[in-house]
Amino acid sequence: MYKGTLSSGIAVAMKVLDLANEQVCKRFDTECEVMRNVRHRNLVSVITTCSSDYIRAFVLQYMPNGSLENWLYKEESHLNLLQRVAIMLDVAVAIEYLHHGHVTPIVHCDLKPSNVLLDEDMVAHVGDFGISKILAISKSMEHTETLGTLGYIAPEYGSEGIVSTSSDVYSYGIMLMEVLAKKRPTDEEMYNENLGLRQWITRAFPKTIMDIVDANLFPAEEQITSKSEICIASMIELALDCTNEKPESRITMKDVVKKLNKIKNAFLET
Known part of the structure; x- marks a missing residue:
C-alpha cells in the first residue's frame, strides 16, 4: 500500500499487487468484477485500476484514520x-x-x-x-x-x-x-x-x-x-x-x- 496525490490535490491510496503470485493476480480479477457492481458509502471506493504486463494496482479512496x-x-x-x-x-x-x-x-x-x-x-x-x-x-x-x-x-x-x-x-x-x-x-x-x-x-x-x-x-x-x-x-x-x-x-x-x-x-x- 502507498499513499499518493492526484493532480487535483486529492490524496489516494495505491494498492499494488505482487505479480509473481498467481493467486494475487486472480484476486485482482475478482476484486475488479465485484467493484464494477457495487457503489455504497460504507465500501472503500475504487477510483481507477491499472493493469498491464508489469503492474496490477488499485487507486483507492484514502482513509486517513487507518484500519x-x-x-x-x-x-x-x-x-x-x-x-x-x-x-x-x-x-x-x-x-x-x-x-x-x-x-x-x-x-x-x-x-x-x-x-x-x-x-x-x-x-x-x-x-x-x-x-x-x-x-x-x-x-x-x-x-x-x-x-x-x-x-x-x-x-x-x-x-x-x-x-x-x-x-x-x-x-x-x-x-x-x-x-x-x-x-x-x-x-x-x-x-x-x-x-x-x-x-x-x-x-x-x-x-x-x-x-x-x-x-x-x-x-x-x-x-x-x-x-x-x-x-x-x-x-x-x-x-x-x-x-x-x-x-x-x-x-x-x-x-x-x-x-x-x-x-x-x-x-x-x-
Whole structure:
C-alpha cells in the first residue's frame, strides 16, 4: 500500500499487487468484477485500476484514520463504546448492501478488522474483495477452495468450503465480539484453554461479561452506567445470534442492521 496525490490535490491510496503470485493476480480479477457492481458509502471506493504486463494496482479512496485493527491494537488513541457501536453499524450496513442490494448477492468472505477502514469522520468502509464470491442467480451458496482468515471463517466454510451470506454473518459476529472484548479469535489466552472466541464469550455471558470487555471502552473519567451495560449485553447477544453453528440458525444482515440501530438509539436516549 502507498499513499499518493492526484493532480487535483486529492490524496489516494495505491494498492499494488505482487505479480509473481498467481493467486494475487486472480484476486485482482475478482476484486475488479465485484467493484464494477457495487457503489455504497460504507465500501472503500475504487477510483481507477491499472493493469498491464508489469503492474496490477488499485487507486483507492484514502482513509486517513487507518484500519479498525490499528485502533484496537496499535494506536495510542482508543475507541469508546459509542464509536464502536457506530463503526459496527457502518460495517453491517455495508454487508447488508452486498447481500441484499443486488439480484446476485455478494459474499465478502474475509470480514475482519484489518479490512475495515476509517475516513476522516471515523465512518467505516469495508474493503478488500479479493476472495469475494458473487452468487449465481437462484443459488444461495457456492463452494470455494480459497479460505478466509483463520478464526473468522464459519464452520461450514472452513470444513467444506461452503460460502454463503450466512458465512459473512458468522464472520461479522466474531468481529463484533472482538471489537467489544479486544481479543483476537486466535488469542493465546483462549488457545491455552482450548476455547474459541465464541466459547470464551459464552462462558462469561451474561453474568460476568463486564469483566472481559475492553477496559478502554470507558475513559477513566467516565462512569459505567446501566445503559452502557445493557448496550454491551445486547451487542454480545447479537454477536451470539450471528455465530450459531448451523448457517440456517443465524440471523440475516438485514436483522443485524435493525437490531444494531435499536441498540444505538436506546444507548443515546437521555
